[in-house]
Every structure is written in structure tokens, then in C-alpha cells.
Amino acid sequence: MPFSMAVKTLDYTPTWPTYPSLWMGGYAGAPRGNQGQVDRRLRAQCVVIDDGAGPKVMLRIDVVSIPRYVHWAIRSAVVPLVGNNNGNFLIIVSHTHSGPMIGTTRPDPYVMMGLSAADISAIEGTTTVFMNQMIALVQQTLAMARTPVTLWYKEGSTTIGHNRAEEPHTLTTISALIARRTSNNSLFTVLFGYACHPVSRGNDRVFCSDFPGAATDVVSNALGVQALFFQGAAGDQEPNDPHQASQVTNLGTTLGNAVVQMVNSGGWNAVNGPMTTFYSELNLPLSVDLGDPAAVIRARNAYSQRLDDFPNDDFAFRHAERMLDYIHGDGLDRVLPMPIQRWNLGGLNILALAHEVLSEYEVKLQAQTPGWLWIMGYANECEGYVAGNGVLQSGESQHFGYEAGWTDDSTMSGPGSWTTFYAWPAPLKFTPSGAAAPGSTERLIVDACTNMLNL
Template identity: 25%
Template sequence: MKICNPTHFLVTLTFLYSAAQCIEPTSAGADTAGTEWQAGVARVDITPEEPLWLGGYAARTKPAEGTLHPLWAKALSLKDSAGNQAVLVTTDILGYPRDVAERIRARIEQEYGLPRANLILSASHTHSAPVIGASLKCIYAFDASGEQKLTDYTEQFEDKVTALVGEALAKMAPASLESGNGTARFAVNRRSNKEGALTATSPLQGPNDHAVPVLKVMRTDGAVAAIIFGYACHATVLDGYQWSGDYPGFAQAALEAQYPTATALFFAGCGADQNPLPRRSVALARQYGVTLAAAVACVLEGTMTPLPPTLITGYKEVDLALESVPDEAALRQRAESTSGYEQRCTEDLLARVTREGSLPASYPYPVQTWQMGGQTLVVLGGEVVVDYALAIKERLGQNAFIMAYANDLMAYIPSERVREEGGYEGQGAQIIYGLPSPWADGLQERILSEIWNQAGIK
């Protein structure tokens, strides 16, 4: 392990933050890699042009009132030496509802020939971006006018993401790829540490995943074209009424200021039970963004692993069973005994029973993997707790990249430990996602088994 001081990187920023750590990569990879990769980068501003409801918090009572910094959708296209193409899309949104992701993927496959295994739709999970589609819609109290604005914005968003993929594919040019891992330590396990009880001297309890995975894309002239990086922590520093990418937005802006030729793309890791603490100020969001950017820069300026131009992709949806499925009578009883958003969410389930006759007993959960020249990227849907990252890295190696909040934001995905413990991530949040009960036991084994299968591990 080496320690690097990124202070020189931070001098142009409002906050100085030193002592980021770099971990030298030890994962498998070729000693040398040519420039047989093709890569393209594109971006589009997705900031709403009118006030819309912000996603993520049930306590908000009105639409957005301004912009702290723009919201972006960004895309990286890749082609290996055999001609296999894939595109990663990262977005400053809460998440992709299944219906929105399905429409985008269908259009992209029709227009550009990319199958779903070769397309990742990643969300930063910022809670300062507009509501998209029907995601968590029952927790918001907007009226019919707000609902129409939501529909209009969602259609515009789908158009922009589809066109963005085409632009990234059209911009492909020779490139090289390198990977590495760093460390940032502002994520705190919110189940093990109660926010209101913490002080500057409080001993923090885990588990956590403080890794900062970094993928560098370089042009043949040596310029950095793209910086892809991740972190396993909720983007919930801010809870106000301004559009913002939260700390990931500040991190991307800081990296793009330091590397003017590069586009920075952030992805969220398994941070469903991780919060940035303390929080609730723009100054803290900026501080955490600068801290994360410093950790990324430390990796970029160190020794990284060159990745040979081979791309292998996999995708499968596995059925995750629900613990129970209430009938209409049970739902009516629940609706009568609750209030507020819990009542609205239950009424939505009742309406679905009326339309469809019953509620499904399981959910098709997306599991995806990319192998980029020896660098493994595991891509999971939903709000995944950190236990999954620890289990995956124990099996696939500490340098595996793990992305959550991708392709479908359907619910929290607890480990068996968290499911049995209960609480918000284990059980309580199901209703706001339109699921009538907690997950049945066995979900962790089903998800991990599919990851091992795609990774070729028995």
C-alpha cells in the first residue's frame, strides 16, 4: 500500500482535503496492452428546465427551486479487438424504474444493435434529481399537473439517453484502458452507527466498503479521455430543493477541472446501508466530493493495470421470491390502518390487484457482468447493502469493481443477515417500492450464484 498526498490536486478547489490512500492493483491483467480498444465518450445535460418534484425523500413538500450544479447523463462506448461493443451510461438520477429502462434498452437495441448484456444504465442515486417514471411515486404528494410534468420529463430523458448512446458509439477512436483501486473513508454504516448520536470522537462500526474503483481511458496521444470511478455510499448529503449531483457531482466536476481532456463518470457501489456522515450542507457535499476526487487522482497518478482489449459480457434476470403476497382483503385492511405515503402506496397495490387480479409472488432481478481485459465489473440492480460487495470480493478478489443501482431500481436488496435483522433496509422500505412484503429467504444465495455462474466459477 502507498500513501499519497493529493494536496497539489486540490489547490484550485474551495476545500483542501489531504491524506487520500492509493492501493496498488494486484488483479490479473496483461503486462502490456496495446491500443486496440476503441472508446468513445459523450455527455448531455439532463437538468429540468422547469420546477419538478425531486426524488428520494418523502418529507419534501414542493418542487425544485433552482440548480446548485447541472445534472448529467454521460456515456462511455467500448469496442474490443474482436469487434464486441458495449456502452456504459451513468446518470445523475435516483434510479431507473424497470419500465423506463426497458423502453431505453429496446430503443438502443433496435437503433444500435446493442443487446442488454452490452448496455449498463447506471444511476448515482442522488436525492437531488427529478423523479423519473413511476419510481417511488407513491411517496410524493404532487398533483395532476405535477404528474403530467413527470411524464413529459421522463419522455425527454429517454430520448436524451438513447441519443447519447448513439453519440458515444459514433465517437469511438483508438484508446487504452487501465484499472486500479483507491480508498476514501467518509461512508458510515447507518445501521451500525446512529447519526444523531455520533460525535467527532465516536468509534465507528462497520461493515463498509471504502474502495474507490477507477478505470482510466486514454487516447493514443496520452490524454485522458474518460475517468470511470465508483463509491459505495448514499448520495444523500443534501436534502434541499436545488438540482444537484450531491457529492458525486462535486467529485466529477473536480476531476474534470483537474483533467480538462477527460469526462468523469461516477457509479454507485453497494452503499444501501452507508451514509455520508455528517451531512446536510453544501459545504459537506463539496468536501466529500473533493475527498473522493482526490482518491481517484491518487490512483490515476500511480501505477495502474493495463487491460488487454477483450470484452466479455453477461446478463440474466433471476427470480427473487417475496415472503408473502397479501390478497385484496388484507390490502384493504392495511390501507385503512395506515396514513400518508404508506396509505397511498398500499392503495397503489390495491389498484394493481384490481387491474391484474393479483400481485406477483416474485421479481425478476437483473445480474450483469463485464470482463474488460481481466478487470471484473459486477453490475446489480436495486439498493444493495454492503455485505454483497464483501462477499463478491472475497470470491472474485479485492480489485473487483461492483456497481449497484443499475438497470432497475426495484427495492432494497438486503443480505440474509440484514433481512433477518429487519429494519428499513431489511423489510420496511418494500412498500414504497410497490412490493407487498419483504423478500423471502434465499435471495442472497440466488444473486451470488448467478454472479459466480457469469464469472465462470463453480
């Protein structure tokens, strides 16, 4: 199949007053805002791939997360430009913890940092600027002339991190897709992916694209083309210590050099098309049925008790306030929506999963899928962690319950776990013992992905 491509990079690093807020996302507990310091610039990059049947668009962004309403605001503007097919538009965020906070719902800036109403309003202003820039970037890239290319896929390996959740899997695979100009076989662009939390810089007030940005610079400088990084199933993948500014360069250089070596060596597999896309959404149930009035009463009583158990400057206190506001208002959320998406490029499957998926999903889906499978995480929207059944069963006995979302009570959010910062009332549904049963989080996701990959 004949392919053509266009690629465009935007430096969107926020500055005041264009961006009303410079509050940062990624670390909870105390207010954290940028004051003008920048280490590595924050990029948004758009790639258009056309197989002759119309354009497909990938938008990747150096930001920690985007909530559902931001995702759908961008998607609603872009999908009419790509054949009104949701499958033809894909967003991936790098998850750098050294970028701006986007959105005011999940994570919740009041729960995370105790911000005032005025500060939260400023974040909403920054979110509007951000959305408009992302939509404009896609429009501009779609308007560019497209270069005829051939596509090639290859996998490599390197190690820059470890599994922080006491799980056995440390992901080391580098997935890479390169485009070469049909006219002279010269390199046109490099897309590469790896799974690791971009927190190698640590918690400070400096804007930085973290190791993905450093790796992208290494690849672009060595090969003279635009390079794009895509995050993987990194929910439990932590970069190696120490977490400090110099580690951004160290780990990024290791990853970037590995990609350059892959490009400069043989063994690439031709990707010939045709290209098909699919988009679907799951509703992941919580561990307790909050459609049951008795369960809501128990939640109300439990969160009221937390107001007595925690000081009012603690994020668990603020989370309890928020849950009680929901109970007395529109009600508690009952499910976590989860977009999943597949791009099939004639032998290469790209499977994009929303939220902070853990490595277990990568391992299980790779084991049961023949051929080349590139799994991307943090796709389209990110509103929480999605663990496998074993981690969900373990609660606080595994990494303090952070990825499980609960500590001593599996029917409510664990203080200091992801469900607190992302403002959920309870963790995801799991099978209390043994393997994941039908209707549990893990089974719903694995079955849905398997069905989509078989389309």
C-alpha cells in the first residue's frame, strides 16, 4: 500500500500570561507551580499517516495527563477532519511529571494541592489555551503536503528502570516505526516507544520533558529528522535512581542511543498496509455498587469519619470533602470509562490503552497475540491507574496500596493512593482470590482487547 506522511512539532512550553496558570501536575500533597524555569522544552507533535484511504492522525504531547472532558473536546474538533471515524484519531501523552496541570477534574487540583477557587479557575484558563493549541496543531499538520514514504518496524531493548509495585515485570522493549522517503529511501521520521514513568528529574518547579525529551533530542540530533516518543504500559515502571536533573540526560541518552543504533542497523520489517482503525470504550466497575442506596449511605458515613480522622490540611481530608460534595450533589461516579484503540497497519498492531495501565497487561496481551504488537498507554485520556487482578487483590500489602487504590478497606479510596488524587470514591472491581473472574477489571480489559485485536 502507498503511504504518505506529514509531521509537525510545536513547542508549547507554557508562559504567563498567555497561559493563565503555571500550576504543575504529577506530584500531590503541596502546591507546586512553575515560576519561569525551563530545562527541556515541552513538545506537542502530530503525525499524519495516509494510506490512500484518508488521513489517520496521532497526536503526542509532553504532559502528565489529560482528563476525559479535555480529551473529548479535542476529539470532537478533530474527528470531523478524519472521516468522522473515532478510530482515525489517537492521542498519547508522555506522562512527564514536570509539565503543566491540564484540566480540573481528574486529578483534582483541590485534593492534590489544596488550591483555591481562583487558582483552579486559572488552570481552566490554561486548559482552554492548551486545547486550542492542540486542535490548531492537528489542523496545520493535516494541511501540510504529505511525503510519500515506506514504513518499517523493529523492536529493540534497553533497561532504564525497574518495577516499583513489587511485580515481576520490568519492561525493556523499544518499539520503533520508521518512515523512509519513497523517492530516495532517505529517513523521514522515527516513532519510538518505551514504558517507564517520566519522573527521573524528581519533584521540583522546572518545566521539563524528562527522559522522553532527552531521548528524542538524541535521536533527532543523530539522525537529522523529527522523532516522536510514545509512552507504554508504565503504571508500575519506575526510572532508576537517583531522581535528579542529571538523570534526565543519563536515561534519555541511554534510550536515545539504543534507538539510533536500531535505525543504523539492519533487521527492519516492511509494513505494507492496508491500514484499519478501531475505537471502543469500556466502563470499568468499581469495587462497590454505588447505585445501591445502602452502599452510598455506608460511603457517606465512612467519608464523614475521615473528616474526624485527618487534619484539614491533609489531602485525604480534602478528598473526603469532595466525596461528600458528590454524595450531596450529583452523586458518586459508578464506573471508570476506558477508551481502547487499535491501529492495524498490515501486520503491525498498535494497541492504545487509556489511563495508567500496569505492565501485566503488556505481558499478557503480548503472550497471546501473534505478530508485532506495540502497546501504548496513557492514550486519549488518563483518569487513574488500571492494575491487574493480583495488584488489586493486594491492597496496602503491595507498594502501600498505591496502584491498587485501597488500603484497609476495599470499598473506599485508600488515603495516599491513586483513587484519592484522581478523586474516585473506591478502587476498581477485582476478584478477591484466585484468577480474575468475568466482570472483573482485568477480565473486562483483556477480553475487550483480545476481541478488538481479532477484528
